[in-house]
Amino acid sequence: MSSDGQGNQLRRAIIASLAGNMLEWYDFFLFGTAAALVFNRLFFPAADPTASLLAAFAVYAVGFAARPVGGLIFGHIGDRYGRKVALVWTLSIMGIATFAIGLLPTHAQAGMLAPALLVILRLLQGVAAGGEWGGGVLMITENAPARRRGFLGAWSQVGVGLGFVLASLAFYAARQMPEADFFAWGWRLPFLASILIFFVGVFIRLRVNETAKHIGEGQAGHSAPIVQLLRRYPREILTGVGIRLAENGGSHLLITFSLAYGVTVGAPANAMLIGVMLGMIADSVMMPVYGALSDRIGRRAVYLGGIVGLGLFGYPFLRMIESGSPEWIIAAFVIGNGLFHAAMIGVQPALFSEMFEGEVRYSGLAFVHEVSSVIVGFAPLIATALYAATKSPIPIAIYLGVLCLLSAIALLSWKQDRASDKIISPEP
Numbered sequence: 001m002s003s004d005g006q007g008n009q010l011r012r013a014i015i016a017s018l019a020g021n022m023l024e025w026y027d028f029f030l031f032g033t034a035a036a037l038v039f040n041r042l043f044f045p046a047a048d049p050t051a052s053l054l055a056a057f058a059v060y061a062v063g064f065a066a067r068p069v070g071g072l073i074f075g076h077i078g079d080r081y082g083r084k085v086a087l088v089w090t091l092s093i094m095g096i097a098t099f100a101i102g103l104l105p106t107h108a109q110a111g112m113l114a115p116a117l118l119v120i121l122r123l124l125q126g127v128a129a130g131g132e133w134g135g136g137v138l139m140i141t142e143n144a145p146a147r148r149r150g151f152l153g154a155w156s157q158v159g160v161g162l163g164f165v166l167a168s169l170a171f172y173a174a175r176q177m178p179e180a181d182f183f184a185w186g187w188r189l190p191f192l193a194s195i196l197i198f199f200v201g202v203f204i205r206l207r208v209n210e211t212a213k214h215i216g217e218g219q220a221g222h223s224a225p226i227v228q229l230l231r232r233y234p235r236e237i238l239t240g241v242g243i244r245l246a247e248n249g250g251s252h253l254l255i256t257f258s259l260a261y262g263v264t265v266g267a268p269a270n271a272m273l274i275g276v277m278l279g280m281i282a283d284s285v286m287m288p289v290y291g292a293l294s295d296r297i298g299r300r301a302v303y304l305g306g307i308v309g310l311g312l313f314g315y316p317f318l319r320m321i322e323s324g325s326p327e328w329i330i331a332a333f334v335i336g337n338g339l340f341h342a343a344m345i346g347v348q349p350a351l352f353s354e355m356f357e358g359e360v361r362y363s364g365l366a367f368v369h370e371v372s373s374v375i376v377g378f379a380p381l382i383a384t385a386l387y388a389a390t391k392s393p394i395p396i397a398i399y400l401g402v403l404c405l406l407s408a409i410a411l412l413s414w415k416q417d418r419a420s421d422k423i424i425s426p427e428p
Contacts, residue, residue: 010143014155016208017139021132021159022166023201024091027098027194028063028129029167031122035060036259036380037171037269038187042106043115050388053260057381059115059122060256064370064377066126071366072226074131078138078362079225086362087135088205094128095198097121102191130373133160134365139208141353142361147295153349154291160345161284164255168277175273225363229356233364236355240368241375242410243351246307247344249376249403253396254279254317254336257380261387262321262329271326275333282338287346299351304411306343311404313340318393376403 035056044055070090078086101121107114137156144152170190177186229237255276262272294302313336320332356364379399386395 010140010152012208013139013143014152016204017136017156018159018162019204020087020091020139020201021136021156022163023197024094024129024132024136025160025163026166026170026197027094027163028125029164030098030170030190030194031063031101031125032060032256033167033171033259034187034191036256036263037175038183039118042108042183042187043118045107050384054381054384054388055115057256057260057384059119061377061381062119063122063126063129064373066123067130067370067373067377068367070127070130070132071134071370072130072363073127075134075363075366076225078131078135078366079360083135083138083142083362084205084208086131087139088202090128090131090135091198091201091205093124094132095194095201097124097128098191098194099198102188102194130370131366133369134362137349137353137365138362141349142358148292149353150294150299150347150350151288151292153353154287154346156349157287157345158284161280161287164280165277165284168273168280172270172273172277175269225360226367229360229363229367233356233360236364237368237371239410239414240352240355240364241372243303243407243414244348244369244372245376245410246310246400246404246407247341247348248372249379250310250314250336250341250400251345252376252379253314253383253400254333254341257383257396258317258321258333260380260384261318264387265322265324267321267324267329268326271329272321274326275330278330279333279337282334283342283345286338286342290343290346291350294347294350299347299354300411300414303344303347303351304408306340306347307404307408307411309340309343310336311401311408314400315393315397318396322393379403 036053039059040049040052040056043059044052046052046055074086074090077089098121101118104117104121105114110117136159137153140156141149141153167190170193171187174182174186174189259272259276261267263269290302290306317332317336320328323329352365352368353361355368382399383396386399387393389395
């Protein structure tokens, strides 16, 4: 393929990955926002508000329990039949499930059937999300030259961040209507709007070519990539799972739990939603910056800086939310996400892609990403229980610190650093 053809393919891959991830994760993140603000009241009513919130976060966590299943299914499809076909399926399942949530009856209308249906649809969301991340990353990293893999790979994560911003904007707009109308029907609008997003996303993904590195590899691969993955890469799997604990657990605490925490301590709801949106915008802007920096000084140094910073910032973050000051609340989200979280998530695509060979790469990324998601998917639930028991932010900050310590140990145990040409050859 000519250099012009390679450049065009790379540009199409970046657009498809960014747009597809944005639309896919818009759907997934809607549930997290709704769990903190809506589902606890409409699907899990209880005399004790904390019990309702715990039930809503338990269903939120169910989606993470389902993600490894999606990772196994679509990792296999992606390694054997191509990244493109897997990604069209993940987006389709996510779009249909999210639209259906907007049509569900509430507990007052259907009793226990309502939360049961919500759990089923959340499981489908989890399966779809489990197959999404690895494929979206590989659409870019497998077409990127090694010297720019950190910078270009980070753009797949920008789509994730923008998806959250879009979800937050949708809920912020819906929250502006009278409260009675919002809880009666307004909360459904962001979910129903996903049907339009679904059609746009599928159209974009159908127009992109298969990744250059996968062509010819998957057909020669083993019938069960996951078997080869577990046999040949046990160290990489354990290391990758450990590395991601701080980033993923921190994301849940900085975003999903913080919304519920803000309500509990009396922080202004609008300031919280604006803070989340601005924090994720800062996150998205800084991801390519940190990705480019990792191309220069190495993946490990940049990622470790994010781990240490987030571990130290946990307690100040919660106290800034407690202050009730819109300025402090917004600053908390911007610092936590834009400075520390972005340093980790912006480097992940290149770091994880360089751990595995092409015939198991989709399965490897999906497995590492989703197993770690299960481990820390209960972070909002755990944090809520810790605060309910102690009425103090200190145990929550300690919990985040432990996750960061585990990630730092895993990262420092990983010998590979900088952009590796041994696993993914650079483009000519």
